[in-house]
Amino acid sequence: MAADTIPARFFSQGRARPESPAYFVRKDGAWRPTSWRAYNDQVRTAARALIALGLEPGQGVCILAYNRAEWAITAFAAMAAGGVPAGIYTTCSPVEVQYIVDHAEAPVVVVEDRVQYDKLRDQRERLPGLRHIVLMTGAAPADDPRALTWSEFLARADAVPHEALEQRLSGLHEDDTTTYIYTSGTTGPPKAVMLTHRSILWTSEVLSTLIAIAPTDRLLSYLPLSHIAEQMLSMHGPACFGHAIYWAEALERVPDNLKEVQPTVFFGVPRIWEKFHAAVSARLSQVTGTKRKLFDWASGVARRYHALASRGRPVPLALRAQHRLAQRLVFTKLKAALGLGSARACVSGAAPIAANVLEFFAGLDVVVAEVYGQSEDCGPTTLNIPGATKFGSVGRPIPGLEVRLGEDGEILVRGPSVFKGYFKDPAATAEALQDGWLHSGDLGAFDEAGFLHITGRKKEIIITAGGKNIAPKNLEAALKDSPLIEEAVVIGDRRKFLSALLALDRAAATRWLAAQGHPADEPLHEHPALVAEIGRWVEKSGEQFARVEQVRKFKLLPRSLSTDHGELTPTLKLKRKVIEKQWASLIEAMYDGAD
Structure with a gap:
């Protein structure tokens, strides 16, 4: 051979x-x-x-x-x-x-x-x-x-x-x-x-260098x-x-399998990290007194430590000592309970993840590195790596790839990992591959340090009735910063204003109602206290955007979005056309009689 x-x-x-x-x-x-x-x-x-x-x-x-x-x-x-x-x-x-x-x-x-x-x-x-x-x-x-x-x-x-x-x-x-x-x-x-x-094979070699894969590593295989x-x-x-692979027993057994295997490298889509976030937050809400003070101190130490270390900046000796103490007193046991006690590399990819979720994990002494890419270039285009990590970005281009932006902000990629084309689809191939450059369909921007930030997707751009082009990604991410909101879909193409369909995180909503002294009466999506609280959040989260980009109306969905209903892809991305068709009556209700 x-x-x-x-x-x-x-x-x-x-x-x-x-x-x-x-x-x-x-x-x-x-x-x-x-x-x-x-x-x-x-x-x-x-x-x-x-x-x-x-x-x-x-x-x-x-x-x-x-x-x-x-x-x-x-x-x-x-x-x-x-x-x-x-x-x-x-x-x-x-x-x-x-x-x-x-x-x-x-x-x-x-x-x-x-x-x-x-x-x-x-x-x-x-x-x-x-x-x-x-x-x-x-x-x-x-x-x-x-x-x-x-x-x-x-x-x-x-x-x-x-x-x-x-x-x-x-x-x-x-x-x-x-x-x-x-x-x-x-x-x-x-x-x-x-x-x-x-x-x-080229991509495997590059990744092994960036995250130092060795035969002694172990991974839990559970994503499709x-x-x-x-x-x-x-x-x-x-x-x-x-390196060795542990085959997860089933998706519902992943939390238990994680604790047993304690993988050294762990990859999760944003939904996985969000579930971790919700579970840990729920447990922390019950911790009080001295234990809570100890955790808050350790979390603050970890955030300060990783704010420097993740960017390759020197960490003062005193902070290093505090970090070691925090690991011994809090994080070693906490991370093992999550199944991440041995994890030296944690990665999130396949869809955008909110920066506040990444910052939350840094406060648990777990640095989750966001990666960006597509199947058309074997997975990674850019990656946050140890010493060069910036929360809210998807990292810098991996070595050996050329990444630049088109005139409209589209991310273009050229290099050894780019695909041959689409099988039996020359038209789609010609659209995606032009002069050796892969046209990703994603929109982005580089910051002054060379980190790439994803700003939207070309085919998802909303053009309002007033002719304003709006990328829904950042608006949806801001809405999902609320622990009560599991998923957000911004609507507004050819409409006079933006609206949103919001799916509740039912467990978080139930906890919030209990904390406010309200019974968790069904249907939750019609509970007056919840509707009012989310209304306040929609208004508050919109303050960071221009007026034309603010969501003026919303509807809470009676259930979560799911792959079973065809609303999410198997990798949990929104299928917007399906969602808009499925919930057309709710959408129209937000615009009926609107000026």
Whole structure:
């Protein structure tokens, strides 16, 4: 394998550290390791099985499952056999699943269980090219000749000699497409981002330098592997550097798994950090007396310490000593209780996060570094790193990438991590790639220190009836600074003024009502005291913006926004058109009779 490819790196780990743990699965109350030698063998067997099923080089292999060892085994096996793995979010509907399987031209789909299998069964007439469905767990339906259990699938490898796989491996090239990352489709059908071995491996090398990844690190894999960030952390990073992955049992088990694993590197989307924020805030509200005074002192020390250290500035000896004492008295136990006791690198990405949330964590002695990027450049474009972190920014460009702003403020990127294009979509490719520059669709600004600040997204710009262009991102972030507001959607395109749909954080709202001496009567979104309090917040948060940018009216939603209702993408980004259609009557009520 002369070419430097992902499978070449992956199999090199089996030779370099054959008995070291590659991944852990929790079974019978304990985390059970699998060695790199065994992991390599599992992938080789699965790759031969795919060849036995008729997979040809360049064909897609779709994977529809929550994070687990079989997900990564299938993806690496598909790459090794010359195929192109394509992850599908488990929250996708049968119609969305059919679209991706058909678009990827996948003859084989590997699913987690019967629940995910049924999505394909419902669409069987619209998938004439689908020849095999492999179930990772459970029995295969007896009435479907295409269906195989995981063990039946692996048994097919016996018909393919090892030499056949070696031939496939030797035919791989660094600039081959090695994976499709399907975009989450906020404005239309998902597009398949084509990433190469070269681009992914280059990005892995840069990230390893920036956050000092080593074979001794351990990560908990729990965010969807269909997303490039999780693939970089849970698959490509380990293939390059040999660190161990713990596969979370389920999303609802992540808090417990975190405490057990105590990962050294932890990545979370803003919603995850916001949930941490809410949970810790709720517990702190019950702490009084001496303990509260001790925490407030420690928190102040941590904030002062990280305000200097995160920017690479010298920390006075006295403050260093206070910080060590605060760690010993407060933070060591507190961070371990969160599952972050060993975390030396914490990162937030995939969507904007409020600066006050980052500052809150700094007060817990946890520095959360915000990253910005997209699937089209393998994940990271800019990153806050130790000694060069600025809350409220998304960091500086990673070394080796050129990042500049277009005349309209659009963020443009050029460098080794930029994608080949969109599979079977030359028009979208031509729009996104111009003269070697990736046009991100995001709007930004650099400050005097070279840190990038995201100011909005081109396709989300609101143009009011008065012709004013307004980016809703900053307005929504300001509204979400209230602990009572879980999500905010600013409305106003072609309208005379801005309004907002607000989703309550129900737990925080209930606590607030109790603290004010009010019963938490349902429906909460109509509770007069809550409506009044949020009204005061909407007015106060608007003071930092020009009058035309202030939200004049709002409506509280009766429930949270969700992926189940199609209002959020699998990575929890707003699907504005769906939201505006779903809640059209509430929106119109805010504008009825308005002058």
